[in-house]
Amino acid sequence: MTLPLPPGIDESTFKRVMNEFRGITGPEYTFTTEEDVLLYRDPYSPMWGEKDELIPSAAVAPDSTEQVQDIMRIANEYKIPMYPISTGKNLGYGGPAPTMTGSVVLDLKRMNQILEVNEKQACCLVEPGVSYFDMYNYLQKNKIKLWIDCPDPGWGSMIGNALDRGAGYTMAQFRNHFDAHCGMEVVLANGEVIRTGMGALPYSRTWQSYKTGIGPWIDGIFSQSNFGVVTKMGFWMMPEPEAHLKGAVDFKNYRDLIPLIDIMNHLETTKVFTGYPDIISPVLGFPGLEGVQEFMVNGPQAKDAEYNAMVARGAAPEEYEPYGLKHNIPYWRCIFSFYGPEKVIRAQWEHVQEQYQAQVKGVTCKEWEFYRTPLTEEQIKKLHHPPQLGIPNLKTFVFGARTPWNPDKPSHGHLWLSPIIQRDGEEVFKVNDVLGKAARKLGVQAGFTFNVPYPAWERCLMFIIAFYLTEDQEQNKKTREAFRELVKIAGKHGWGEYRAPSAFQEEVVNMYSYNNHSLQQLHETIKDAVDPNGIISPGRYGIWPKHLREKKS
Ligand SMILES: Cc1cc2nc3c(=O)[nH]c(=O)nc-3n(C[C@H](O)[C@H](O)[C@H](O)COP(=O)(O)OP(=O)(O)OC[C@H]3O[C@@H](n4cnc5c(N)ncnc54)[C@H](O)[C@@H]3O)c2cc1C
16 A cells, blocks of 8 residues: 555655754654554444545654644644644544544654652643553552543553544543543644643642633543644543442333433532443343443353344344343343442432432332442452543453354444434333444444433433444445444434544534534634644644635635
């Protein structure tokens, strides 16, 4: 494969720029050979091997903010498009590949210093290359009683994940990784460096304690955008709780999902439970966090002929209710998580049980698991979902992999379609009806009879619908068309994605069209002001610099 040049840049200029980059990073950290640069392809690209696949022209890996500044000054002078990544593990949403072919990847993983962990203030300050594993190991080694909130893959960057507004699994106030940040350092397109919040105040000791500083709070504009290169970020961390308890509430009927969610909302917004509420459907075989690894390895549990006949004829979800009642299998289960002193969390769990028993007929409750911290190695090994206890791992890559259940057709990656919907059971039924029908019509391989939402964050629900990729380009083309179609159908119902794979960011952003796309126009105005040459991540989340917008229209 011949490497592309950045659009509008001739070969001799490009070579000159690469030599200037080498002068900054040293020769070994500016990458221009195919062997090196193609490592920055997106292994989950939906256009893998096709002419539209997003391919970088080169990569450069600085090791300090000063080096990033020097690189950006040169890139700005020569108008070289740069695509900053932290650890570049954004699989399912674009991986390390740029959003525009020919961009130079600005790989920040060598900037991997944990600059501070303050146990008393429960916060930290890190560079982009610090992964969840790095932070976990640091906390363990130094016996610091703080937890991190990590996404399922532990090898990602705390900063990269937060900038794409990723999600985790411990207490609600830490699960939204961008919300849990406090203070940033950002290098702008012209090489200038800024600090946000209290970081702008010389001698301040509260950069990681108070988020907004004074005046407009601009941190948000650096997430899911292309307005700057983030070189440091602070995060609030979770003090290690004395104990962790999980309690399961089982529901008999299909429509019990409505009170399940309504009561859950109240209990969560009043902080009666603080952990991730894991919604499962035992009768449909939807495993939730608790059973997903086991499901991916061994598949659904064997069922009898009556059940298999329902699956074969594509029975509607409500048709499984009588089967569940007859065989005493709950339709829904919600596993609530609590963190804190044992006395407190036992009282909280008791209150959750009382509320459901008083308001929903036929529920049953049982304690699911209980741990005192710190967990022993043996206990950690047995955990179904370690991120709920702040422990990073890579078990999630069993998803779509070759397993005893799936011996012949391991996937070649996948895309995530992730619409946000209201926290309301009726809405969940409606999404399944509308998107389920549309997906079947479009021939999308549906994972489950019913897609159960993820209550990743307070006040909304998130769906994660996986689209599997294959080696077959024709099939991948159909998958891309189906993805685009579902984005449109979801958008027309008011369900917009919280995050999107690079290949579809423009379509997703286009659905946010209120008042003739006035929000997108504001994004473009900001882009033109802070990056007039349009060198940072052109096209990310649909934001193109002026010269490329003009070319397109
Ligand atoms: C099986 C599976 C399970 C997953 N589960 C989860 C999950 O539970 N939760 C979740 O959130 N995600 C999940 N993901 C998605 C993804 O793997 C993670 O979010 C991962 O942490 C993102 O990669 P990263 O941290 O290396 O970020 P990066 O790839 O480094 O960054 C993501 C993007 O942010 C921008 N960016 C990064 N750093 C900078 C910077 N310093 N300055 C400016 N812009 C920057 C770039 O555009 C980059 O492409 C999952 C993926 C898979 C395949």
